[in-house]
Amino acid sequence: MKSQKTLLFNDTATQALIERVAELIISDINSGNLQHLAFIGIQSKGVPAARRVAAIIAEQCNIQIPVALLDISMYRDDIGKRKSLPHIHKTEIPFDLDDKSIILFDDVLHTGRTIRAALDAITDYGRPKLIRLATLIDRGGQEFPIMANYIGQTIEVEHQDDFVSMSWQETDSKDAVYIVRK
Amino acid sequence: MTSWTKKDLLSLYDLEAEEIQFILDTAAEFKKVSERRVKKVPALRGKTVVNFFVEPSTRTRTSFELAEQRLSADIINISASSSSLSKGESLLDTVKNIEALQADIIVMRHSAAGAHNFISSHLKCGVVNAGDGAHSHPTQALLDIFTIIEKKGGVKGLNVSIIGDILHSRVARSNIWGLLKLGANVTIGGPATLIPKEFAEIGVRVCDNLKDAMEGADVINLLRIQHERQKASFFPSIGEYSKIFGVNEDTIKYLKKDALVMHPGPINRGVELASSIADGPQSVILEQVTNGLAVRMAVLYLIAGSLD
Numbered sequence: 001m002k003s004q005k006t007l008l009f010n011d012t013a014t015q016a017l018i019e020r021v022a023e024l025i026i027s028d029i030n031s032g033n034l035q036h037l038a039f040i041g042i043q044s045k046g047v048p049a050a051r052r053v054a055a056i057i058a059e060q061c062n063i064q065i066p067v068a069l070l071d072i073s074m075y076r077d078d079i080g081k082r083k084s085l086p087h088i089h090k091t092e093i094p095f096d097l098d099d100k101s102i103i104l105f106d107d108v109l110h111t112g113r114t115i116r117a118a119l120d121a122i123t124d125y126g127r128p129k130l131i132r133l134a135t136l137i138d139r140g141g142q143e144f145p146i147m148a149n150y151i152g153q154t155i156e157v158e159h160q161d162d163f164v165s166m167s168w169q170e171t172d173s174k175d176a177v178y179i180v181r182k
Numbered sequence: 183m184t185s186w187t188k189k190d191l192l193s194l195y196d197l198e199a200e201e202i203q204f205i206l207d208t209a210a211e212f213k214k215v216s217e218r219r220v221k222k223v224p225a226l227r228g229k230t231v232v233n234f235f236v237e238p239s240t241r242t243r244t245s246f247e248l249a250e251q252r253l254s255a256d257i258i259n260i261s262a263s264s265s266s267l268s269k270g271e272s273l274l275d276t277v278k279n280i281e282a283l284q285a286d287i288i289v290m291r292h293s294a295a296g297a298h299n300f301i302s303s304h305l306k307c308g309v310v311n312a313g314d315g316a317h318s319h320p321t322q323a324l325l326d327i328f329t330i331i332e333k334k335g336g337v338k339g340l341n342v343s344i345i346g347d348i349l350h351s352r353v354a355r356s357n358i359w360g361l362l363k364l365g366a367n368v369t370i371g372g373p374a375t376l377i378p379k380e381f382a383e384i385g386v387r388v389c390d391n392l393k394d395a396m397e398g399a400d401v402i403n404l405l406r407i408q409h410e411r412q413k414a415s416f417f418p419s420i421g422e423y424s425k426i427f428g429v430n431e432d433t434i435k436y437l438k439k440d441a442l443v444m445h446p447g448p449i450n451r452g453v454e455l456a457s458s459i460a461d462g463p464q465s466v467i468l469e470q471v472t473n474g475l476a477v478r479m480a481v482l483y484l485i486a487g488s489l490d
Binding site: 074 | 184185186187204207208211212214215218219220222223224225226229286483484486487488489
């Protein structure tokens with residue numbers, strides 16, 4: 001059966017989501033809540049999100065925030081439940097996590113299972129002072145008690161099985177958000 | 183190739199080049215796990231791995247066991263002497279019993295070539311070949327190729343010479359299959375009695391002297407003389423073998439300065455390889471051991487992920 005893909009946000013609207021997240025984080029930086037700040041982008045779609053937001057903050061506030069890459073494959077709770085395992089992307093954390101304020105980035109917040117895996121992975125690398133979550137889209141349907149601190153936009157999907165999918169200029173040639181019905 | 187789907191690793195002969203590359207790419211990420219403060223991931227939590235070594239092994243078994251521990255698997259070790267094989271039970275009955283205990287993966291070493299192909303066709307659980315007779319030792323070849331790629335940036339077009347007892351060597355066969363699939367030029371060298379000429383038919387260059395095998399090589403992989411497998415005399419004496427095929431201070435001059443010296447271990451120091459070369463700047467022997475752990479973690483992870 002062919003899946004049906006509907007455009008939800010075009011490139012301009014997607015850019016607005018990124019700017020919204022940057023604005024929320026800048027506001028927290030200005031209140032002095034985020035000492036020794038660093039970003040971690042979850043592979044693969046959370047990485048451009050983290051980099052774009054870091055670039056906006058660098059431009060507006062003249063603060064360089066280091067961005068790490070994290071692949072959570074080894075921490076998934078469905079290894080052996082899936083039919084096969086996908087390619088593991090690079091994990092690169094070029095700084096010590098101890099006592100940092102970490103903002104974790106993913107493109108879409110859905111069940112929360114990816115975030116659970118990422119939290120376990122991060123605590124194996126070090127002991128940050130705090131971890132917060134940024135996402136461009138919160139689509140609801142969380143299965144774990146996990147909420148995002150910085151949200152580009154909260155949306156409602158018609159069917160819980162619908163899948164919110166992002167494409168990035170860096171990897172897919174354009175910025176956009178789609179709803180995919182299987 | 184975007185995902186791994188095989189439940190067994192029996193031989194590199196069965197794999198496509200892109201499948202070999204997939205394992206090596208996965209291993210590169212697992213290598214980093216062993217470099218962290220917490221050298222463990224929960225990937226195989228709740229999975230049971232049985233290490234069934236019908237033939238003795240120290241380094242391969244230890245490496246698999248550590249790989250399993252770093253993946254958080256539950257582990258059972260069975261050796262030939264502690265298994266019911268010594269009471270006359272058949273191999274198939276033994277592995278069926280292991281599977282009935284809900285084992286997810288059996289890592290087996292066996293002296294009979296093809297033993298793994300036989301059991302895997304009767305089992306639902308995953309089977310990893312940790313060596314079968316003179317046939318295949320896929321994780322050793324994978325770690326050798328991983329080490330070459332790490333040091334040389336790739337393997338395609340490189341000249342790799344495997345020198346020593348090719349006839350009895352599963353390491354040689356596995357390396358030859360893997361290296362040819364990835365586009366390397368493979369040479370085998372050693373006493374004519376220990377070099378199966380059939381390899382020439384699959385594109386391997388065959389040499390019967392050390393100088394030809396070493397000159398122009400980017401990598402030499404030296405193999406131990408396997409006294410325990412040799413039922414006949416293939417050369418007059420160990421002393422003579424060492425004199426003609428030993429890599430030492432005199433013969434290392436045939437080798438390019440930036441070429442790698444590899445050995446799967448255990449080394450017979452002073453026979454196929456002099457201590458000064460084994461411990462010298464061109465040797466990557468201990469890095470092979472480190473990389474073996476990463477490769478085995480990757481293999482177990484991928485297989486665990488493709489079990490029903």
